[in-house]
Amino acid sequence: MSRSTKKHIFAALKIIVAGVLLIFQVYPIFYVIMSSMKTTEDFRKLASYALPGSVNFSNYIKVFTTSPMVTYFKNSIIITVGVLIPLLLISFMAGFALSKIQFKGNKKVLSYFLLGLMLPFQVALIPLFTIFNKLNLLNTYPAVILPQIAFSLSYSIQLFYSFSKFLPDEIMEAAIIDGCTPFKTFFKIVFPMSTNSLLTVATMQGVFTWNDFINAYTFTRSTNMKTVTLGLNDFVGFMGTTDWGATFAAITVTVLPTFLFYFFTNKYMLGGLTAGAVKG
Amino acid sequence: MQNSFGRKKVILMFLLPAFIIYTLFVVVSVIWAGYYSLFDWSGVGDKTFLGIRNYVHLFTKDTIFWSTAAHTLVYTIICILIQVFGGLVFAIFLTRITRFRAGLQTLYYVPVVISSVAICQIFTKLLSVTPIGVINAVLSIFNPDLAFMEWISNDALSLPVAAFVEGYKYLGLYMVIFYAALIGVPKELEEAAIVDGANVVQQYLHVKIPYIRPVIVANCVLVLNGSLRSFDISYLLTKGGPGNSSELMSTYMYKQAFTSMKYGYGSAVAMAIVAICLIVGLVFRKITERGDEE
Numbered sequence: 109m110s111r112s113t114k115k116h117i118f119a120a121l122k123i124i125v126a127g128v129l130l131i132f133q134v135y136p137i138f139y140v141i142m143s144s145m146k147t148t149e150d151f152r153k154l155a156s157y158a159l160p161g162s163v164n165f166s167n168y169i170k171v172f173t174t175s176p177m178v179t180y181f182k183n184s185i186i187i188t189v190g191v192l193i194p195l196l197l198i199s200f201m202a203g204f205a206l207s208k209i210q211f212k213g214n215k216k217v218l219s220y221f222l223l224g225l226m227l228p229f230q231v232a233l234i235p236l237f238t239i240f241n242k243l244n245l246l247n248t249y250p251a252v253i254l255p256q257i258a259f260s261l262s263y264s265i266q267l268f269y270s271f272s273k274f275l276p277d278e279i280m281e282a283a284i285i286d287g288c289t290p291f292k293t294f295f296k297i298v299f300p301m302s303t304n305s306l307l308t309v310a311t312m313q314g315v316f317t318w319n320d321f322i323n324a325y326t327f328t329r330s331t332n333m334k335t336v337t338l339g340l341n342d343f344v345g346f347m348g349t350t351d352w353g354a355t356f357a358a359i360t361v362t363v364l365p366t367f368l369f370y371f372f373t374n375k376y377m378l379g380g381l382t383a384g385a386v387k388g
Numbered sequence: 389m390q391n392s393f394g395r396k397k398v399i400l401m402f403l404l405p406a407f408i409i410y411t412l413f414v415v416v417s418v419i420w421a422g423y424y425s426l427f428d429w430s431g432v433g434d435k436t437f438l439g440i441r442n443y444v445h446l447f448t449k450d451t452i453f454w455s456t457a458a459h460t461l462v463y464t465i466i467c468i469l470i471q472v473f474g475g476l477v478f479a480i481f482l483t484r485i486t487r488f489r490a491g492l493q494t495l496y497y498v499p500v501v502i503s504s505v506a507i508c509q510i511f512t513k514l515l516s517v518t519p520i521g522v523i524n525a526v527l528s529i530f531n532p533d534l535a536f537m538e539w540i541s542n543d544a545l546s547l548p549v550a551a552f553v554e555g556y557k558y559l560g561l562y563m564v565i566f567y568a569a570l571i572g573v574p575k576e577l578e579e580a581a582i583v584d585g586a587n588v589v590q591q592y593l594h595v596k597i598p599y600i601r602p603v604i605v606a607n608c609v610l611v612l613n614g615s616l617r618s619f620d621i622s623y624l625l626t627k628g629g630p631g632n633s634s635e636l637m638s639t640y641m642y643k644q645a646f647t648s649m650k651y652g653y654g655s656a657v658a659m660a661i662v663a664i665c666l667i668v669g670l671v672f673r674k675i676t677e678r679g680d681e682e
Binding site: 122125126129130133134136137139140143151152155156157197198199201202204205206209211217221224225226227228229230231232233234235236237238239241254255257258259261262265290291294315318319321322326337338340341344352355356359362363366367369370371374377378 | 405406414418421484485488493495497506513514520564624638641651661662
């Protein structure tokens with residue numbers, strides 16, 4: 109076989125492998141979106157992998173008219189923002205301080221925070237549930253938001269710790285010589301310098317929070333406090349066995365926001381993972 | 389900088405908020421669960437002090453707990469195979485392509501950003517028997533009997549199926565980490581290998597994979613930690629069943645506490661999970677550290 113035929117065969121093989129892997133990773137979502145446009149008739153007559161007979165959005169209308177999807181979205185947005193802002197602020201401050209300030213016990217404090225990476229979140233659910241119950245906090249935003257912040261701290265601190273190592277000391281020293289207090293230096297100099305790191309952690313934790321199941325499932329009971337993920341779970345429990353079209357439309361509706369968000373910010377999400385895991 | 393930032397007051401200001409929230413919700417919760425584990429308590433009414441009797445029961449009489457521990461082990465092994473080996477294969481493949489690499493990387497990562505609730509629903513439909521779902525429809529082309537193959541409600545298959553779905557969801561995460569490690573391998577090493585006459589496979593087996601060994605170990609730790617405490621997929625996809633066939637330690641604990649209202653006993657199970665996670669985590673960390681020193 110000549111060199112160039114061999115090359116062509118390899119090139120073709122690569123395309124085939126890329127395609128197979130792509131189908132494996134992306135087909136389920138393609139299948140959901142296609143099926144969301146199928147009518148009951150389509151489900152009865154067509155094979156499960158067939159495309160819908162025609163494009164119709166009646167399933168979507170059904171999702172929004174038969175379930176409080178708008179409330180679910182409102183709750184998910186409030187909870188995600190409510191987790192992200194405090195989480196970013198306090199984990200950045202802690203990660204930055206642990207990586208840039210030398211003090212006695214520095215390493216011990218870091219290990220203390222990183223211990224949380226090994227603790228299963230479910231363990232905290234029983235005590236937190238009883239405490240929230242006593243304080244009448246069940247079915248409130250803080251009951252969902254606070255544990256989520258606490259259990260995301262370990263990972264976020266680890267990421268900010270690795271990122272902060274790359275911040276040049278000279279700029280901060282210059283700010284201090286110019287009379288900035290440490291707090292002012294942090295917020296006026298370090299914060300704006302770190303937009304990339306902040307976006308990285310924000311996108312990752314944002315998707316995790318949006319997708320959270322167990323936290324919201326345990327601490328909220330009433331419909332008007334449910335998040336998008338819980339809403340989907342309920343909707344499927346209600347419609348799942350009978351109305352497949354509506355179920356697929358509901359899945360699409362809940363997945364699309366994370367999807368769009370991911371495609372716009374994937375640079376940060378993928379970058380953060382590598383920084384956190386490889387250098388951590 | 390050290391003079392200005394190094395003062396006690398400044399250090400406290402930076403660390404205290406995170407320290408308080410973390411200690412209050414994570415550390416105190418675990419200790420509190422340890423306290424509950426000494427009681428017989430239904431969540432309402434009086435607690436009856438049992439001492440270590442919950443633990444005695446857990447370790448000597450509770451065969452279901454030990455079967456869930458065994459399930460968790462199997463689950464973890466399957467997840468490591470899919471996520472670490474699968475992730476590595478995906479990553480190696482990504483380094484070999486020249487065009488559309490960024491686009492493919494983005495698309496391969498897609499399952500990671502889908503919520504477990506949605507993933508479980510999608511797989512329930514894909515694996516459905518009535519009506520025949522996509523997977524059985526495709527399989528029946530090769531063997532018509534497979535059209536009626538049960539996946540989720542089959543007690544021999546529900547655990548591996550759940551583990552597969554978990555592995556599938558997070559494969560992209562490990563792919564990205566391995567990819568970053570692989571492109572970080574110094575070019576000189578590759579060139580030296582080529583000069584020595586190594587072909588592509590040998591380059592990976594003898595140069596690149598040994599070079600990224602610390603990352604492989606680190607990923608194993610991440611998968612191990614993730615799988616030991618995984619909850620969503622088993623709870624949502626198979627509901628732990630049929631029977632207890634796909635029940636994991638974490639779902640068993642959750643059901644003991646919140647379904648059977650045995651808060652004390654559930655807490656004892658929780659403490660056993662914490663102990664197992666910490667032991668496994670620390671043992672693995674020791675192994676990793678030794679690896680770094682070489």
